[in-house]
Amino acid sequence: MANSTFGAVADTIYTDLDNEIKSTRRMLERFPEGHNDWRPHAKSMTLSSLASHTAELPLFAMKIVTTDDMDFLKGEYESHSCSSKTELLDLFDSSADKLRAALSAADSAALDRPWTLRKGDQVVGAGRKRDLVRSMALNHMVHHRAQLGVYYRMLDVPVPGLYGPSADERA
Secondary structure, three states: OOOOOOOOHHHHHHHHHHHHHHHHHHHOOOOOOOOOOOOOOOOOOOOOHHHHHHHHHHHHHHHHHHOEEEEEEHHOOOOOOOOOOHHHHHHHHHHHHHHHHHHHOOOOHHHEEEEEEEOOOEEEEEEEEEHHHHHHHHHHHHHHHHHHHHHHHHHHOOOOOOOEEEEEOOO
């Protein structure tokens, strides 16, 4: 069922988007101040890096909708680094608002156009915008949100129930 939040076309394609945005915000609201540099393993991102990346992913989705390509080597993507819960939520809310605006302005033909992610001459990913918004941005956001849940559990931060109750939020 369309929720009229992102525009008619986007609401039809991404029926779960509004819920995923709300769930991601709930996870970011639990960000534990004072653990920014914590990581569960030497190969893992720090908590603040992971949370910042999660918060900026709607902005990446907006870039897919509003551009024809992106080249990491040209500095066309700005990575954010937040050090507080307030900064994370401000970044996420701004990113989600920009994605909403971009999707509201997009029609079906625009979302069917090709988009390419490059690292110089190397193509990292390419496809229809509508598909890449889902795979490279939204699914990516959900993946990192789940990682945050693991980090939170290891730090004894209550994990919100997102698709039903969690061990910390019983029904």
